């Protein structure tokens with residue numbers, strides 16, 4: 001599904017990713033852990049095509065396509081979804097208009113019919129309900145005045161509506177209370193399917209006991225420093241990054 | 253104030269004097285002494301004061317020299333069909349259409365005016381000497397002020413005269429559509445007069461449109477007199493062709509407890525100015541002045557306001573938003589004057605500018621002159637570009653760059669349109685904004 005080879009990327013002239021190799025197969029859940037500033041969010045931005053994140057070397061092939069050639073919105077329409085570490089507030093843009101424009105843009109790209117206003121409303125209500133999210137929030141502009149946890153739930157709501165084939169979740173668990181964490185994990189698990197994969201960026205083992213990963217990787221200094229199965233996350237939780245010979249900046 | 257122009261030798265003023273001398277007898281109302289005297293007084297004010305130059309404070313950012321150099325022809329009078337006008341007509345409204353500055357009853361839709369609402373074209377009212385309907389003519393416009401008000405009064409040709417009787421609420425909006433025909437290069441002096449009776453309620457919309465390219469010049473003055481407790485909303489949409497000239501002055505007298513609301517959406521004209529002068533002349537009077545300018549290429553759009561808080565307990569609120577692309581230029585000058593005994597004044601003013609191009613320029617100049625001590629006044633101005641993070645967020649959800657940019661521009665300006673209580677005007681303005689967005693440069697070109 002996703003094949004990253006020797007990926008180097010710079011931000012403002014500074015090399016952040018220094019040769020990332022990662023293979024994600026269909027239906028797999030991969031977790032990425034790693035110290036602050038190691039490049040986890042940078043990797044997620046490079047995958048989604050954010051301006052200013054320049055790939056200097058390497059390749060990313062997604063479902064047989066050269067991902068790096070696609071525009072941001074095309075990547076989304078091809079099934080890549082990024083749940084932001086810091087979701088953006090957009091005053092003046094109504095949540096419902098945003099969600100509907102998003103869903104219909106993706107449907108149009110795929111040659112599918114647009115969703116009707118009535119069906120859309122039903123779909124959003126049902127999805128919000130399944131995530132235990134108050135749909136009154138959606139009467140506000142996008143993320144405006146949402147609490148940290150509400151913003152994260154809103155990311156998962158969008159993911160559930162768009163049904164991506166590759167979901168990249170960047171610290172979607174941070175700042176969540178236990179109930180919210182469970183709701184978020186349920187949302188991710190509900191999407192699990194043989195043709196869908198996810199890349200879960202997290203600092204905490206806690207999330208991984210709800211979303212059980214097939215593989216766990218440690219990103220350090222812009223490279224994958226270690227890979228293993230879910231046991232690796234447990235060991236890291238116990239011993240910190242020092243066990244990999246890395247400086248432990250996490251007060252885990 | 254001493255004027256730096258030499259009035260009697262200004263060739264432009266001379267041109268207009270000559271024009272009046274030659275053609276004055278053909279202007280409507282020339283058989284009426286009081287009309288002639290109104291025109292003559294205005295002409296002598298024009299001769300004394302000259303035309304505004306950038307040395308005059310209120311015209312500091314708008315240079316009329318190119319306008320004065322341009323040549324204008326008599327109205328072209330190209331063929332117009334009813335279908336040409338359909339996109340500009342409000343749904344569910346009383347509509348008066350003016351083609352190249354002349355009332356065109358055939359295109360108008362004034363069939364069954366409700367009791368208490370009178371309408372006449374200005375030309376007819378002047379020609380008939382309808383002193384009752386024109387009682388307020390010249391009441392709200394000071395021909396001595398720098399601007400084109402004196403010129404307008406001297407040469408006014410046509411326009412709409414609306415009178416709403418005391419205690420009458422007119423449910424449907426009254427729309428005045430001023431059409432420039434294709435290739436028109438006419439100079440047109442339009443004069444509108446709105447008399448809002450005590451405790452009356454009405455909405456007037458003025459649309460200035462070009463059918464095809466036009467290089468004409470539209471000099472329009474709208475006078476409004478609001479009697480005690482009247483509510484008047486005046487919505488202006490100026491979408492003339494990008495080669496046309498538009499100088500507008502709206503002058504409103506607001507009496508006790510009356511409420512005046514103005515909204516101006518401008519996207520047309522190579523040079524346009526919407527000047528609004530409001531006198532809050534009775535206790536408890538208030539005004540809301542909002543506007544949006546959408547400009548591109550080398551368009552220049554000037555919104556200048558002057559609110560005179562003459563009495564206590566009056567409110568004024570102004571929000572002007574500009575969206576600028578390419579090498580366009582906007583001006584916002586907001587002057588609020590609070591008289592010594594205008595205590596408990598509440599006056600707020602905000603100007604926000606969204607630059608879609610590095611080469612665009614937004615000038616903003618608030619001016620608060622406060623002679624009372626118990627007042628609440630504020631002003632502010634912002635200039636910014638699109639939030640890149642928000643754009644990325646939208647795009648990461650599958651929305652293409654142009655749609656994302658348009659959503660952000662809409663978000664910037666839409667609140668002023670959304671606040672419009674009349675459904676047909678709101679949807680008209682929304683359509684107008686979307687049409688403008690659709691013709692914007694692609695994102696790559698803009699970058």
Ligand SMILES: Nc1ncnc2c1ncn2[C@@H]1O[C@H](COP(=O)(O)OP(=O)(O)OP(=O)(O)O)[C@@H](O)[C@H]1O
Pocket residue numbers: 011012014016034035036037038039040041042043085
């Ligand atoms: N716009 C930018 N300009 C300069 N440096 C940047 C920029 N964005 C990221 N960086 C740097 O890139 C490095 C990697 O940042 P990134 O956000 O990818 O880390 P992360 O692994 O997600 O960290 P965290 O666990 O704290 O979220 C950091 O040193 C950061 O300061």
Ligand SMILES: [Mg+2]
Pocket residue numbers: 040041042085170
């Ligand atoms: Mg991060």
